[in-house]
Amino acid sequence: MTGVRLLTFPTAGPDDTSALRLAAEHGVDPTSILAVIGKTEGNGCVNDFSRTLSAAAWEPHLRPDAVTVFSGGTEGVxxxxVNxxxxxxDSGEHYDRGMVAAATTTAPIPLADLGREGQMDAVRDTVAxxxxxxxxxxxxxxxxxxxxxxxxxTDITELRSQGIEPASADTYESMGRSRAASSLGIAVALDEIDVDAARDALAGRGTAWSNRASASAGAELDSCHILVVAESPNxxxxxxxxxxEMKDGFDLDALTDAAALIDQRGGTIRQLFVKAEADPSGSIRGLRHTMLTDSDINSTRHARAAVGALAAAVKGDGAVYVSGGAEHQGRPGGGSVTFLYELGDPT
Amino acid sequence: MTGVRLLTFPTAGPDDTSALRLAAEHGVDPTSILAVIGKTEGNGCVNDFSRTLSAAAWEPHLRPDAVTVFSGGTEGVxxxxVNxxxxxxDSGEHYDRGMVAAATTTAPIPLADLGREGQMDAVRDTVAxxxxxxxxxxxxxxxxxxxxxxxxxTDITELRSQGIEPASADTYESMGRSRAASSLGIAVALDEIDVDAARDALAGRGTAWSNRASASAGAELDSCHILVVAESPNxxxxxxxxxxEMKDGFDLDALTDAAALIDQRGGTIRQLFVKAEADPSGSIRGLRHTMLTDSDINSTRHARAAVGALAAAVKGDGAVYVSGGAEHQGRPGGGSVTFLYELGDPT
Amino acid sequence: MTGVRLLTFPTAGPDDTSALRLAAEHGVDPTSILAVIGKTEGNGCVNDFSRTLSAAAWEPHLRPDAVTVFSGGTEGVxxxxVNxxxxxxDSGEHYDRGMVAAATTTAPIPLADLGREGQMDAVRDTVAxxxxxxxxxxxxxxxxxxxxxxxxxTDITELRSQGIEPASADTYESMGRSRAASSLGIAVALDEIDVDAARDALAGRGTAWSNRASASAGAELDSCHILVVAESPNxxxxxxxxxxEMKDGFDLDALTDAAALIDQRGGTIRQLFVKAEADPSGSIRGLRHTMLTDSDINSTRHARAAVGALAAAVKGDGAVYVSGGAEHQGRPGGGSVTFLYELGDPT
Amino acid sequence: MTGVRLLTFPTAGPDDTSALRLAAEHGVDPTSILAVIGKTEGNGCVNDFSRTLSAAAWEPHLRPDAVTVFSGGTEGVxxxxVNxxxxxxDSGEHYDRGMVAAATTTAPIPLADLGREGQMDAVRDTVAxxxxxxxxxxxxxxxxxxxxxxxxxTDITELRSQGIEPASADTYESMGRSRAASSLGIAVALDEIDVDAARDALAGRGTAWSNRASASAGAELDSCHILVVAESPNxxxxxxxxxxEMKDGFDLDALTDAAALIDQRGGTIRQLFVKAEADPSGSIRGLRHTMLTDSDINSTRHARAAVGALAAAVKGDGAVYVSGGAEHQGRPGGGSVTFLYELGDPT
Incomplete structure (x- = not known):
């Protein structure tokens, strides 16, 4: 059982670890950091070295079982x-329950399993x-x-030299496949869908999703870093x-309704974790969007910019965690949403 | 005195003029069209041929004194x-006032005047x-x-061959200079600022802006197309x-406050005209943004994607007119906003 | 039998048809133009409206059976x-043979056939x-x-609403599928490969290619425009x-060897038609390239820029026809190459 | 006096320092490394974190006075x-002369001096x-x-808060200003031009350049890293x-003439250091190019892709050092070129 608290700090660049010093001023010892969850300013796609740079800068300061999740792309506002x-x-106060978290890393995902059932099962079992x-x-x-x-x-060529066809021969598309496999594994572990529905969805038959999964992909790791955040009576x-869940790319109501509920509960919003994607149908509420036909900017960058503005408006600042590529994370065209908020003094 | 109404239609591509046929079903004769104001799906920057294509497709159908304003860039949602x-x-109803509009075109702006006082004065005089x-x-x-x-x-080389230094030697930056000169001309014509303030602002000394100007630049024309929209008791x-005015890039309150006022007046939102830009200071509400250091995507594209999501959420669909590059159109980092709305039956 | 000559003119923009006037000064009547083959300055990808704009500008001036082939992307030099x-x-001179050409348009390619055997067969039969x-x-x-x-x-959504899975659900990738089907159809028509090899290659089994095919794809048409250029003793x-054939992306020798042969024959190079692509293996001559992992610039743009510099150096100017996406047009990572050259006076 | 040799190794990513291990197999002790000069696979522009990542990966392994020069952008082939x-x-052979090199770092360049005479003078004095x-x-x-x-x-905002106008308010343009100041300082130190010509050129009056300067800019450092490479009789x-010097962007002759001379001298090409830029006039050999009007891809990326293909063709592989942004490094539109080559056994 690990009770947790959350601190969020701006960064001056991907290699900025000044948050460590600032956290120390809040009495935080680096060995107590379970996870560093950051938004970095690369393109969020295949050749995003801002993520790798952040991981290289942070990991020497963290304990071995801590995880880092750097999500590239800070488009728009x-x-x-870093969170x-x-x-x-030892919160020192007497609440009836509290937030707990666990972090771990799976075994390396074999290249042949990437984006496939092997990865889905590894994530599912680890999360469970x-x-x-x-x-x-x-x-x-x-x-x-x-x-x-x-x-x-390089991975694709290596696989093919072994006679194995990769889940995708397009590097950018492989990111989506990897996020899909991870998210469906989470959905099963959370009992949101059953295994058959997950397999079908992974194979492109039918739709299925989790409203609590948030997956991002990167070239800087070969296993899955996983963080579970839950409330516990203990x-x-x-x-x-x-x-x-945002039902589409400008479903502001989903966010303001949640914010109203938090306010009603006496809470203050501390962070939003939101997934965003271009509606795969090519339209939103019946009108055409152009994110999927723009060959200059990948659709994940468009989606982060759009949804990021909504999340920033609701939180009141731009340091929100909005991640692109929402395959099976919320319904198609929408995205999963988690708010973390803090109650006032219980007395 | 020209009373006006507004019809908005989606387009299937920049060369789609099917709105003419759809408008005819509403009894609209092409010769009654004063202005076509469209969002087209190019990059909204220098080499945006979607604007040129739209102008080429529409202009043969319009009367000579009608104007087209195609603004490129439909990022995000x-x-x-086209509007x-x-x-x-002949609205057939008895309202105490109504919307009127006028459209015209200035003389060609000499290349040497582009982005300078010559352009500013031409716009000011024409608007007045x-x-x-x-x-x-x-x-x-x-x-x-x-x-x-x-x-x-080509223009820059031509100017220099005449011994004239252009307002900017960077083609993308010249768009901003042109929008700035036009917007300050409008601000003076609307009595929002005086001429000296406009000259100073154009020269980079002090800030000044209009909350009613919306300027976009393109390679497809050599004069300024101008449209004035006003309410009239006649x-x-x-x-x-x-x-x-949006005060910054995620000033959702500015939009929701206006929407609430419209609702209170019994109106239904028909369209938003919003300008968007990356805050030139490099930060919003004290936190760094990365729109000005992203060498892969120009900042106007980022800004449209972000502000577009807010405008779409408020209107309820993505067919909103959000235009990038808000120099002197709203305060720095913010943007001018105009809502068009429609009252119900007056009886 | 149609003997032909070639005139090449620079354009000031995609809608520049001043070549018509310049050609008239060479005695060319617009009705004698069989084909307009241009390089336009868009991104050469899905949302390249420079091609559409060129087609819209040119087609009203041409006879109905003339074809236009606008290939987007003038990266680098x-x-x-337009060619x-x-x-x-009526060349007025007595050569023992001459260049002939034919141009035509296939029936519209059904969306379900795009990138599939239906398209391949249609092209093959038409070329034959x-x-x-x-x-x-x-x-x-x-x-x-x-x-x-x-x-x-829009096409993808329409197909799926009919229960048909498109050849690709990614718009950019669909361009490659379309070029592949066309090129393999040409290879069969030219007896470079047999039908079985073409079917296998289209299905991703084995490699096969034409050294004389040059295919480009665009959203501005729904059928295939085809031009055949041949020498004839008549x-x-x-x-x-x-x-x-260029064997890889910097196979300059292929070009200089051909240029030397032309020189030996007393010819003057008039134009190069070259296809370019990123080597799908991810490396060239054993060293890694990064065109396929660059999520900011599509690989076709990289390839055109690189190969374009070689072709320009050999011709001596940048008005060369280099087109991206060389699926089955030359071996993988290489590209098909055709030089047009002109002999001197035969006397 | 430091005699030098050169080893070049491919990298699997910006953080790949396996060259250290491979160099050790050639008997190289890390403390003998004077400079690491690498091409990394970012965009080569403002937000290129591949450079920062490489510097972070390499610097802990190098002696304090070694310099790193990572140039971003491996477009095209x-x-x-790393070099x-x-x-x-101790070459063990008896040559009449040899290559020598020196590496150093200037004091930090004050932000107010960046792109101005202060930077130019600092580079000039250090090189001298x-x-x-x-x-x-x-x-x-x-x-x-x-x-x-x-x-x-952030720098620009800081300067302005001190009442100082930066050399450029555009982050991408500041790269060019910084390269310009450095290159003109080098040109003076090498006696290629005098101080007055350098000052005039920096101020935009007249042209002046070095054929031996190669400058690149990055956000990962605040001083100038300098490497001087010379032949010495000692x-x-x-x-x-x-x-x-390449006279324009496809001046292949400049490269093949040099290669022929090296061959004549019995040498083998080991590396090319080439600068590339879009011709600022907007045309090359009288024909328009579109690198300066492309708002999707910065012109330095176009130029590297084009010139890189020529350099790769001449060397025979793609591991050539081609750097973008050739302000005052070769004439306008051209670029400075240095070949390193190796003689055979002198006996």
């Missing part, structure tokens, strides 16, 4: 920042074990963040979570 | 569409005359839309306008 | 231009008939240019052709 | 790689001292490589250099 999830079982270890109900889990690998052209701290 | 402003003095001809008070003007030229590298129709 | 292929059976009508041997054919359709996201004019 | 310049005074310390004639210097800072939007090794 989004602001580069530190910090183990803290993490939930069991945390001792929480799946309904108390509000967010499962995954950072997963992609296929570079912890005592003021951090709470709420999840919902 | 924005949807390509037809149609002369209609248009307002006088409409017989409305400047306070009743809610929107002045301008489409103005830019400098291509017209009778249900179309109304309201202008405001 | 490439210069926008006019003009019917001319054109060669027969010209009365030339397949070995005398040096270039078959095709402009073929792609799938937009014509008499000084235009000649030579085809070869 | 260019291949990411190690290694101190080696390096040449004096090496004890070589300026005519024996064949290459001066500089990596210099740029202005981020060293004995087989490495030689030759410099020339």
């Amino acid at each position: 989004l602001s580069p920042h 530190l999830l910090i183990a803290d079982d 074990k993490m939930i069991a270890d945390l001792g929480v109900a799946t309904s108390d889990v509000h967010l499962v963040l995954v950072k997963c690998p992609l296929l570079t052209s 912890a005592s701290n003021p951090l709470r979570a709420l999840h919902t | 924005l949807s390509p569409h 037809l402003l149609i002369a209609d003095d 005359k248009m307002i006088a001809d409409l017989g409305v008070a400047t306070s009743d003007v809610h929107l002045v839309l301008v489409k103005c030229p830019l400098l291509t590298s 017209a009778s129709n249900p179309l109304r306008a309201l202008h405001t | 490439l210069s926008p231009h 006019l292929l003009i019917a001319d059976d 008939k054109m060669i027969a009508d010209l009365g030339v041997a397949t070995s005398d054919v040096h270039l078959v240019l095709v402009k073929c359709p792609l799938l937009t996201s 014509a008499s004019n000084p235009l000649r052709a030579l085809h070869t | 260019l291949s990411p790689h 190690l310049l290694i101190a080696d005074d 001292k390096m040449i004096a310390d090496l004890g070589v004639a300026t005519s024996d210097v064949h290459l001066v490589l500089v990596k210099c800072p740029l202005l981020t939007s 060293a004995s090794n087989p490495l030689r250099a030759l410099h020339t």
